[in-house]
Amino acid sequence: MSEAKKESKQGKIRAQSEAKILAAAQEEFILQGYRGATVQSIADRAGLPKANILYYFKNKENIYHAVLEQTLDMWDEGIGDIDAADGPKVAIEKFIASKVRMSFKHPSASKIYAMEIIQGAQHLKEFARTYLRKWVRDKAALFQTWIDNGEMAEVDPYNLIFLIWSTTQHYADFETQILTVMNRADYEQEDEEQVTQFLTDFILRGCGLK
Amino acid sequence: MSEAKKESKQGKIRAQSEAKILAAAQEEFILQGYRGATVQSIADRAGLPKANILYYFKNKENIYHAVLEQTLDMWDEGIGDIDAADGPKVAIEKFIASKVRMSFKHPSASKIYAMEIIQGAQHLKEFARTYLRKWVRDKAALFQTWIDNGEMAEVDPYNLIFLIWSTTQHYADFETQILTVMNRADYEQEDEEQVTQFLTDFILRGCGLK
DNA sequence: ATAGAGATTAACCAAATAGTCAAAAAAACT
DNA sequence: AGTTTTTTTGACTATTTGGTTAATCTCTAT
Known part of the structure; x- marks a missing residue:
């Protein structure tokens, strides 16, 4: 009652x-x-x-x-799960797209997360040790399967995941630097699409999928 | 006297x-x-x-x-100038190698810089607006020349520079996360080489240079 | 030796800040 | 309408912290 x-x-x-x-x-x-x-x-x-x-x-x-909890919830939603059934090409495309979307839609969440990690992850140690570690291990194994099956080039899966993370999050965390360097005041709507396009092309090529 | x-x-x-x-x-x-x-x-x-x-x-x-000044001096040294005479392949190889070396040798400098940018670059606005903007414009123009000459694939030069920055610095800034996820206590000597190798291969492939 | 510049350090202070409290106002419920 | 619960808020406090001061010590040059 x-x-x-x-x-x-x-x-x-x-x-x-x-x-x-x-x-x-x-x-x-x-x-x-x-x-x-x-x-x-x-x-x-x-x-x-x-x-x-x-x-x-x-x-x-x-x-x-x-604030941190809110951030992790958002991370969780936005992570855009990698689906084994999609095959490497579509899976990577989806993954990049959702990470880029996160960076452009919720840059603050990404920044809070980044600061916390840089400062030694005092409050996120547990999250990283359990949830994140398992997530990375699982996805790396999936990539490895695709590699073993000859469905994509031989790239170290762990470093590939780090590469996708770093490149996509960069547009949120270093927003200020990018805008200043590009002599712009804000991101425009088409920026997200353009970045998604660039990263997708580049990374797929790096994975031998294009 | x-x-x-x-x-x-x-x-x-x-x-x-x-x-x-x-x-x-x-x-x-x-x-x-x-x-x-x-x-x-x-x-x-x-x-x-x-x-x-x-x-x-x-x-x-x-x-x-x-501390910031010290950091910028280090950035300046470690940036590993892109040399037009090298051609795209060697230039990118050199650039990646020196950025990765920076990240593994001086992670603290990278972290200070990253936090400053994330927090809005209060103290680095001037640096970004002048020095950095010019640096990026010059190097982007150089990449464009190579692209126009058919020496490398058509990749947006600005996003390429951001990609190299983000991927290389990630190993410094997110050191804690990477080590935790990989269940390791510290980077080993061979990690730097392995990362350099991975990034070089991957990015050269992305640029159509391999 | 000794004068003078630089280096070290304990004690002190004013301002800022996290957190408390009690009292009043507003909302919800019966 | 009256009672209870939740919300709002000004005033207060204990502690932390950046920065000062002045007294002492150390070193170097003459």
Whole structure:
């Protein structure tokens, strides 16, 4: 009876506030780092008084954890599973496309993730050790099968996965640098398509699939 | 008479202390971010009292600037200039090799740089707008020449440069993730060679040069 | 030896910041 | 309408931290 409370009415204000806070916090954590992002600055960006922030999240670290969790959920959705049934060509095409889409649609998530890893993955060690390691192992094995079957060139599957990750995420993480170098203010809609096209062509060729 | 002081004896202690401080600061800035790295923590890591740090660098921001400058100098050396006379194959080989070497020899420099860019390049805007933009434009033009001459496949030169940057730097910036996923404690010597080999093969193939 | 420049360091301070609290306002429920 | 629960918010506090100061020490040159 009282179990569903969280989802019914009471949850609405809470959910709204939490979302506003998390969005503000994500930006502040990117721009200022964990320590540099003050609860006050998050409050200001969210347009709420500081004490209200601490009412929804017990403390600053909880905010950060929530932001990270949100980021991992997004990673999970956006990863674009590699499907064995597709065969190497289509599988790689799909994988690249969904990773590029993630980078252009949610650059902030990618940036938070990147910062966390660069700083030593203090909060993601567990995620990397379990979930991620298994994911990479599985997909690498799949690539290896295709290689053994002569369906693609002999490329080290692990390094191939790293290559796809790095190239696709680069457009999110290094957004600022790319835009500055290209003398542009923002990405345009066609940029995503153009990048997808470039990476797909290039990587398929690298895999001997084109 | 007193002009050469800095280089003679008195400069020795100063140079030594500054180097120790910069090394400590670099690590702290990576691990904790700018705001999270306290002068005290830098002092502890350098094995010096806090007041001594502030004696050599007027304030915390000066320390950070010095670390960044050091990083850019290293970038400058390690960039491995692309030589037009080499032709595309050798030029790309050389470029990849020197970037990979940088990533394995000086991962911290790469990490500092990456964080700065992710955080909006507050302190590197000028560098990117002038030096970097020109560098990329020049090299892109060179690639274009080779393409027009039919010496390599038609790949967008800008995206090619970004691809080489992202893939090579990934081994420095995401060191923690790669090691965790591969279930390893440290890079071995042969890793650098193996990665160089992989990337060279793959990218040359992508450029239609193999 | 000794004067003077540079180096070291403990003690101190003002500002910033995470987190608490209590009281009031708003919403939800009966 | 009244009661309870949730939300909002200003005021307060303990702690951390960047930076200063002044006193001492060390080194070098004459």
